[in-house]
Each structure stands twice: as C-alpha cells, then as structure tokens.
Amino acid sequence: MFTHSAPITAAWLALCLAAGAAFAEGPNLGKPLDAATIAPWDISIESDGSGLPPGTGTPAQGARIYAEKCAQCHGPDGKGGVAGVTAALLAPLFGGDPITDISAATKRIANFWPYSTTIFDYVRRAMPWQQPMTLTNEEVYALTAYILALNKLIGENDTMNAQTLPKVKMPNRDGFIMRFPEAM
Amino acid sequence: MSISVQRRRATKSSSIEAVAGNGLLNRRALLGRGAVFAGAISAAPLGALTGAAAEPPAKEPLAEPPWSLEPGATIQPYERPSQFEKDVVRTLGNPDGKPGAQGARTPHHLLNGAITPNGLHFVVSHEGAPNIDPDKHRLVIHGLVKRPLVFTLDALARYPTTTRVTFLECGGNGAPLFSPQPLQANLQALHGLASCAEWTGVKLSTLLEETGIDPKAKWFIAEGADAPHLARSVPIKKALDDAMIALYQNGERLMPANGYPMRLLLPGYEGNMNIKYLRRIKLVEEPAMSFWEARTYAQILPNGKAYQFYLLQEVKSFITQPSPGLTLKEPGLYEISGIAYSGTGRIAKVMVSADGGRSWADAALQEPVMSKAFTRFRMPWRWDGGAAILQSRAWDEAGNVQPTRPEFVAKRGELKAVPPVGAVLNQHFNAITSWGVDSVGEVKHVYA
Numbered sequence: 001m002f003t004h005s006a007p008i009t010a011a012w013l014a015l016c017l018a019a020g021a022a023f024a025e026g027p028n029l030g031k032p033l034d035a036a037t038i039a040p041w042d043i044s045i046e047s048d049g050s051g052l053p054p055g056t057g058t059p060a061q062g063a064r065i066y067a068e069k070c071a072q073c074h075g076p077d078g079k080g081g082v083a084g085v086t087a088a089l090l091a092p093l094f095g096g097d098p099i100t101d102i103s104a105a106t107k108r109i110a111n112f113w114p115y116s117t118t119i120f121d122y123v124r125r126a127m128p129w130q131q132p133m134t135l136t137n138e139e140v141y142a143l144t145a146y147i148l149a150l151n152k153l154i155g156e157n158d159t160m161n162a163q164t165l166p167k168v169k170m171p172n173r174d175g176f177i178m179r180f181p182e183a184m
Numbered sequence: 185m186s187i188s189v190q191r192r193r194a195t196k197s198s199s200i201e202a203v204a205g206n207g208l209l210n211r212r213a214l215l216g217r218g219a220v221f222a223g224a225i226s227a228a229p230l231g232a233l234t235g236a237a238a239e240p241p242a243k244e245p246l247a248e249p250p251w252s253l254e255p256g257a258t259i260q261p262y263e264r265p266s267q268f269e270k271d272v273v274r275t276l277g278n279p280d281g282k283p284g285a286q287g288a289r290t291p292h293h294l295l296n297g298a299i300t301p302n303g304l305h306f307v308v309s310h311e312g313a314p315n316i317d318p319d320k321h322r323l324v325i326h327g328l329v330k331r332p333l334v335f336t337l338d339a340l341a342r343y344p345t346t347t348r349v350t351f352l353e354c355g356g357n358g359a360p361l362f363s364p365q366p367l368q369a370n371l372q373a374l375h376g377l378a379s380c381a382e383w384t385g386v387k388l389s390t391l392l393e394e395t396g397i398d399p400k401a402k403w404f405i406a407e408g409a410d411a412p413h414l415a416r417s418v419p420i421k422k423a424l425d426d427a428m429i430a431l432y433q434n435g436e437r438l439m440p441a442n443g444y445p446m447r448l449l450l451p452g453y454e455g456n457m458n459i460k461y462l463r464r465i466k467l468v469e470e471p472a473m474s475f476w477e478a479r480t481y482a483q484i485l486p487n488g489k490a491y492q493f494y495l496l497q498e499v500k501s502f503i504t505q506p507s508p509g510l511t512l513k514e515p516g517l518y519e520i521s522g523i524a525y526s527g528t529g530r531i532a533k534v535m536v537s538a539d540g541g542r543s544w545a546d547a548a549l550q551e552p553v554m555s556k557a558f559t560r561f562r563m564p565w566r567w568d569g570g571a572a573i574l575q576s577r578a579w580d581e582a583g584n585v586q587p588t589r590p591e592f593v594a595k596r597g598e599l600k601a602v603p604p605v606g607a608v609l610n611q612h613f614n615a616i617t618s619w620g621v622d623s624v625g626e627v628k629h630v631y632a
Binding site: 026027028029030031032034035041044045047048073084085087088089098099100101103104105106113114115117118122125126132133175177178180183184 | 311334335340390391393395415463480483484485490603607
C-alpha cells in the first residue's frame with residue numbers, strides 16, 4: 001500500500017550532504033545523541049511491529065489491570081457508559097456491526113481499526129488518562145491481549161508479545177483508501 | 185479613472201449596477217465609490233448601510249460623553265479587549281475538562297479581516313494544555329537520519345527563521361453539516377474549528393539539512409510532549425516543502441493551547457497533524473498508523489470504506505456576515521462578507537449568490553491573497569426585505585472548486601440521524617454553506 005519511488009528531493013538532499021557537508025553551513029546547534037539516550041522517548045510502534053518492546057501478556061492478566069486502572073472511565077468489562085466522561089468515551093471497547101453508516105460513532109476496534117499494533121502504541125503512550133506512560137510493557141501487552149480477546153480477535157489463552165501481536169488479523173485491514181496518494 | 189467608475193459615481197446609490205439576482209451589486213462599487221461608501225462600511229459593517237437620504241436629519245445637539253470628561257484607565261502591560269467585547273469569545277465543547285477531547289471554537293461572525301487573534305484561535309485538545317517549561321523542552325530528530333540531533337528552544341532561536349500566514353482547520357470543522365437536516369446553530373458552532381494566524385519559526389528542512397536524510401525515509405512521525413503524546417505520520421515530501429517548527433503566533437510566543445513552546449506547522453494540512461508541543465520527529469519508511477490516523481481522523485465513506493491520511497484541507501468558504509444570530513434590522517444596503525481558503529494554495533475566485541445559487545456574482549477579494557491563508561471576500565447587497573438565501577463558493581489557483589452540498593453528499597454521504605450540534609461524526613466537510621434570510625431579517629442555517 002505504501003510503496004513509492006524515493007522522493008527526488010530527499011535523495012538529492014542526502015546526496016548533497018554526503019558530497020559537501022562543508023558548504024552546507026548552518027548553525028549546527030543540535031547536539032548529537034545515540035539510540036540509548038533516545039530510547040525512553042522512542043515509543044512509536046509501527047504497523048509491522050517495529051518498536052515493540054520485550055514482554056508478554058495474556059487476556060486474564062489484562063482483565064485484572066483493566067479493572068484496577070481502566071474501568072473507571074471505560075466501564076466494567078469494557079462496556080463503556082460510565083458517567084463523567086465525554087460522549088466519545090461512552091462506547092464499549094468491543095462489538096460493532098459491519099459499518100453501514102458514515103457516523104464515526106459506529107467505529108469499533110473489530111469493525112474499523114486496521115492494525116493491532118495501534119492498540120499497544122496508544123495504550124502505552126496515552127493511558128491511563130490520569131497517568132500516561134506509567135504502565136509497564138508487560139501491563140500494556142496484557143491490556144492489549146484483554147482488549148483483543150474482548151473483541152474475539154484472539155483466544156482467551158493467547159499470549160501477546162512482539163512476535164504475536166503484529167500477526168493478529170484485523171478484519172478491516174483493507175478497508176481504507178488514500179485520499180491524495182500523490183502527496184505521499 | 186475609468187469611464188464606468190465616473191458614471192457610477194454620478195448616479196445615485198439606488199442605481200448601483202446589479203450583478204446577480206436578489207440584490208447583489210457590482211463589487212467594484214465597494215472599492216470604487218469613494219470615501220462615503222467605504223467609510224460607512226468600516227464604521228458599520230453590517231447594520232446601517234442604507235441608501236443615501238434614508239435617514240432623517242439628526243436634531244439632537246451633540247454632547248460630550250462622560251469618557252471624554254475624565255482621564256482614561258491606566259495602561260496595562262498586556263491589554264485585554266474592551267469590556268464591551270466580552271461576548272467575543274470562543275465557545276467550549278467540554279468546559280469541565282472531562283476525560284475526552286476539548287474544543288474551543290472561533291467566533292467568526294464577530295470578527296473581520298483574515299487574522300484570528302491568538303486568544304480566539306480555535307483549539308482541539310485531546311488532553312488539555314500542558315504547562316511546559318521552555319528551558320526544559322527538547323526537540324529530537326532521529327530515525328532514518330545520518331545524525332540524530334536534539335535541539336533546545338534557545339538553539340532553534342538561532343536558526344534562520346521564516347514568517348508566513350496560514351490557516352489551520354480541524355478535520356472535523358463543519359461536521360454538523362453532515363446532518364440530514366440543517367442544524368440550527370451559529371457560524372461559530374458550524375465552522376469555528378478553523379483559524380488563521382501569522383506564524384514564525386524554523387523550516388523543518390533547515391534542521392533536516394543538519395541531521396541528513398536516509399533516502400529510505402518516506403514519512404516522519406511527529407510527536408508532542410502532552411499527556412497523550414499525540415503522534416501523527418506525515419509524508420516526508422511535506423518536510424521538504426513548507427513544514428515549519430513554529431515558535432511565534434501573530435508575533436508573540438505560541439499560546440499554551442496552541443502548542444507552546446513549539447508546534448509543527450504543516451500549511452494546508454489537517455489541523456491534528458500540526459503536532460503541538462512538538463518534541464520528537466522520527467523519520468521512517470512507513471506511517472506509524474497511530475490511533476489518531478488509523479482510527480480517529482479516518483473518514484467513513486458511504487460504501488463502508490474509509491479515507492485515511494486525508495492530509496489536505498480542501499477549498500472552502502463561508503459567509504461570516506450576515507450569519508445566524510446577526511439579524512438584519514431593516515431593508516437597505518449591506519456588505520456580505522466572508523472567509524475563503526484552500527490547503528492547496530491561493531484563492532482564485534469567490535462567487536456569492538443571494539438567491540440560493542440560481543445566479544452568482546464575483547466577490548471582491550481582499551489583498552494580499554496568500555497561499556493557504558484566509559482570504560476575506562466582500563460583496564455589496566441591497567436587501568429588499570424579502571426572502572433570500574446567501575451562499576459563497578470558492579475556487580483555488582489549482583482549479584479546485586468548492587462543491588455544492590448535494591455534490592458533496594453524493595460522494596461523501598450524510599448522517600442517518602440528526603446529531604448533537606457539537607458532535608464530530610465525520611470530517612473534511614468543505615461544501616457550500618447556505619444562510620436563509622426571512623422577511624424580518626432573521627438568518628437561519630438552511631440547505632439549498
């Protein structure tokens with residue numbers, strides 16, 4: 001879906017830098033840093049699983065963490081509908097009929113989300129609401145497994161880790177169209 | 185001076201040349217009729233543009249008002265608008281800050297010109313505005329680069345800066361118009377998630393010259409330092425074109441809810457991609473498929489598929505005055521005024537209709553017309569006291585034309601049920617907006 005020839009401008013810029021960094025004089029005020037230094041901020045998980053950390057988690061482990069850290073906003077057992085949150089959060093974390101309405105309110109994980117890795121990435125970077133980035137990687141794998149099992153996309157006894165998570169088949173994987181592919 | 189202008193000045197105002205149905209007047213009348221007409225417009229943009237000799241002579245002797253008879257208020261270090269402008273504020277979608285998104289909408293119907301004041305610039309926030317110490321903020325550029333680098337704000341301030349005017353628009357702006365019935369709400373509620381400012385900062389390409397780019401890089405992931413660590417994937421083409429690290433908004437540092445101390449600015453691109461509190465840029469081969477691009481800002485189509493990476497905010501316009509809530513007090517001469525913009529480039533033309541699209545006339549465009557920026561348009565109109573449907577339609581320099589609502593709905597669909605006004609249930613609505621004027625001068629949102 002995202003195969004493109006290399007942008008000419010990017011290739012040109014790279015060549016210029018390789019050939020003549022000396023004449024590309026800039027302030028040069030950026031400090032170099034290595035991958036180990038960046039690692040705590042390098043939280044992007046790509047759709048092929050690149051960036052997934054070590055660790056494992058199961059739906060049963062996730063259910064316990066969910067009850068403790070997630071249910072107050074998302075409702076018991078992922079059913080949504082709690083008080084004190086905006087309308088968008090009232091929806092359950094599972095279910096969803098085949099999409100026949102253009103309303104975003106019909107979007108659910110199983111009928112819309114194209115990649116399982118997005119669940120891990122989002123839960124780790126943004127949840128829990130009051131304390132983002134406090135879950136361990138094990139907890140994020142467990143919560144991801146719990147949510148996928150609620151949606152019947154994996155079995156109750158399946159384990160999620162860096163190898164298994166990207167392989168979870170999402171039903172709507174091919175449900176998307178690029179609006180302006182020429183801009184990519 | 186042309187003969188036609190001389191002739192027009194010699195005629196009475198009641199005979200200004202009509203250019204389209206239901207009272208639209210020659211736009212050149214606005215620009216060429218000299219001080220009397222132009223002065224009246226700036227003093228009273230909406231209310232009092234009746235024809236010459238409509239008012240009886242004033243008889244009450246002019247008196248000194250109290251504020252002319254005493255010293256004025258002490259000047260403050262940071263000025264706020266007059267107390268009489270207290271209603272010119274944003275409306276909030278989630279004023280209690282409940283878990284979930286917060287929106288603040290720009291009151292276009294109470295503003296004029298093309299620049300949005302910083303305190304009135306729209307905001308969509310996915311978890312509030314962080315309180316960032318600028319001295320401790322860092323911007324990291326890494327991934328498919330030759331040299332990963334980290335920049336402080338002080339360091340960025342020493343790079344060559346550039347200034348440009350550009351609009352920002354939430355992908356969900358205009359979402360109420362997906363309703364199957366016209367929602368009765370004002371312009372602020374319908375189109376208040378778009379604003380335009382002058383931004384100053386460092387071009388992203390300038391920084392990438394120092395990090396170098398691995399030719400395998402096709403995208404970059406931009407990420408904020410806010411609580412959701414909001415992240416979007418952007419084509420590398422945009423980085424090498426006009427992407428900017430914005431440090432100043434209308435001459436001052438960014439407002440906290442607009443990304444202080446630095447945000448990514450992608451002129452013409454969907455608002456959510458212009459990552460606020462920018463702290464990390466990672467060059468990659470494929471988009472990350474973050475929550476916001478894979479799910480939230482993907483638009484469902486009538487066939488059940490969905491657009492992903494819509495990127496551009498397409499050509500659009502709407503009439504700001506008159507608009508719902510701004511009642512016409514009496515028949516007479518008015519200025520129809522509005523905003524047009526396109527994420528593709530400059531606005532080339534705006535046409536206005538007063539008869540629901542049966543006839544159209546060119547509006548005057550306020551210079552300078554800048555690429556990917558709000559362009560103010562104006563059209564003189566004589567309201568005869570009868571029913572009217574006011575519409576505007578914009579074209580951009582690439583030839584893109586703003587669709588009619590029926591044309592738009594045929595491709596993008598509409599909701600099955602009437603939604604709450606503030607709900608964003610689909611996105612990228614750019615079709616024509618219609619205002620119905622009734623015989624008592626009330627303005628309502630209509631479909632036409």
